[in-house]
Amino acid sequence: MSRQSKHVPMARVYSLLKAANPGKRVGEETAQQANSASAKAFDGTIAAAHKANTAQEFTTAATAAAGSCGAITVATVEYPGDGTVRIRIEWENCPGHTTIYAGGDL
Numbered sequence: 792m793s794r795q796s797k798h799v800p801m802a803r804v805y806s807l808l809k810a811a812n813p814g815k816r817v818g819e820e821t822a823q824q825a826n827s828a829s830a831k832a833f834d835g836t837i838a839a840a841h842k843a844n845t846a847q848e849f850t851t852a853a854t855a856a857a858g859s860c861g862a863i864t865v866a867t868v869e870y871p872g873d874g875t876v877r878i879r880i881e882w883e884n885c886p887g888h889t890t891i892y893a894g895g896d897l
Contacts, residue, residue, distance in 0.1 A: 797864065798862040798863065798864060798883070799862075799863045799864060799865065799866050801846065801849065801850040801853060801854070801863070802846040802850070803866075804836075804840075804849075804853070804863055804866045804880075805840060805843065805846045805849040805850070805853075806846070807866055807868055808836070808837065808840035808866075808868075808878070809840055810868075811868040811876055811878060813837075813876045813878060813892030813893070813894075814876070814892050814893035814894055815892065815893045816890060816891070816892055817875065817891050817892060817893050818890070818891040819888075819889065819890050819891065820877070820889040820890075820891065826885055826886050826888070828858070828859060828860055828885050829860060829882065829885040829886050829887065829888040830888055831856070831858075832856055832857045832858060832860040832880075832882060832885060832888070833880055833888040833890060834856075835852070835853065835855070835856020835857070836853045836856055836857065836863070836880060837878070837890070838852075838856070839852035839853040839856055840853070857882060859884060859885075860882035860883070860884050860885035861882050861883035861884040861885070862882065862883050863880055863881070863882055864881050864882060864883050865879065865880065865881035865887060866878075866879070866880050866881075867879045870894075874893070874894045875891050875892060875893060875894060876891070876892045876893075876894055877889055877890075877891050877892075878890055878892065
């Protein structure tokens, strides 16, 4: 049986990324084969969250950044206890992408 993913509301993604407040990028998880489209969409989404002052501004910028990757289906922020923040985003048409940041203002 196939499972359809629901799109995550962009206002929730914006709130999640703003609250995470990650510091400097320190690495990426490379468990999956690198995909330039998902890496570009990820970077654009994070940049949109930093620059936007409202959820609407974020939605416009992040949707443009995602391009052919489509809508966000998964957005997670983890604080594994080693002083880092791991942010993972998945889209409907691209594999997920995880980037590791130094801890922000926790």
